[in-house]
Amino acid sequence: MATPLLGSAKAVPIILTMIIFISSLQQFTVSSFEFEVGGSNGWVVPPLNATKIYSEWASRNRFRVDDSIRFKYKKDSVMVVSGSDYNQCDSTHPMFFSNDGNTVYHFDHSGSFYFISGVLSHCKRGQKVIVKVMSPEDDSPSSGGRSSHVIPTSGLSALLLLQFLLSFFGFHLP
Incomplete structure (x- = not known):
């Protein structure tokens, strides 16, 4: 015994x-997460009456430093531009450009990131999105951090x- x-x-x-x-x-914290822009539809030109689909998608998610977003598309492109270029759909001075059809963009700092389609008519119809990446100070339980990162x-x-x-x-x- x-x-x-x-x-x-x-x-x-x-x-x-x-x-x-x-x-x-x-409490176990995952260090990063990858989001797919537009969900199963991907990065496409929005229907005529749905110009806000990407801003609505972004507002439903919480983005953190070290997260990534994936853009899946055909015969298009994705660019990171300034806020003023975003508002005007101006693609002449991108800070980032890709047209490979499966673009992954990694967030290495907090702040606002402005993405547009490189095709002017697509951008004008709403194929653009602002992603706000939270700073670590903003990411507390009281700030409504996403549950997919924290496994209690x-x-x-x-x-x-x-x-x-x-x-x-x-x-x-x-």
Whole structure:
């Protein structure tokens, strides 16, 4: 019959290590996420009465530094431009340009990013989007951060894991 080792001096460091480890599981944060612009429709010219589809899509998401967005399209392009060029659909001075049909853009800092189609008529019909990337200070639980980044672990599951680990190492709770 196994003797309880919880009271032994050897058990204390192991138990403390397990408690610290399990406590760290309370909230696990994923470092980045990739968004697909326009969902299953991709980066396309909006229908005539739906010029706000991309701004509505962007407002439903929370973007963070190190996230990426993917633009899937055919016979088109995507550009990052200044705010004034965005408003005028001016593609003459892009800060970024791609026309490969499957463009991934990585956010390396917070702020507003202005994307437009390089085809003037497409941009004028609403194929453009502003993505606001949150700064780390803005990304707190009270700011409505997205749930797909934070995976909470309940206290009960942490306790069950602790009990399993203790029994695995030969420790028995009374």
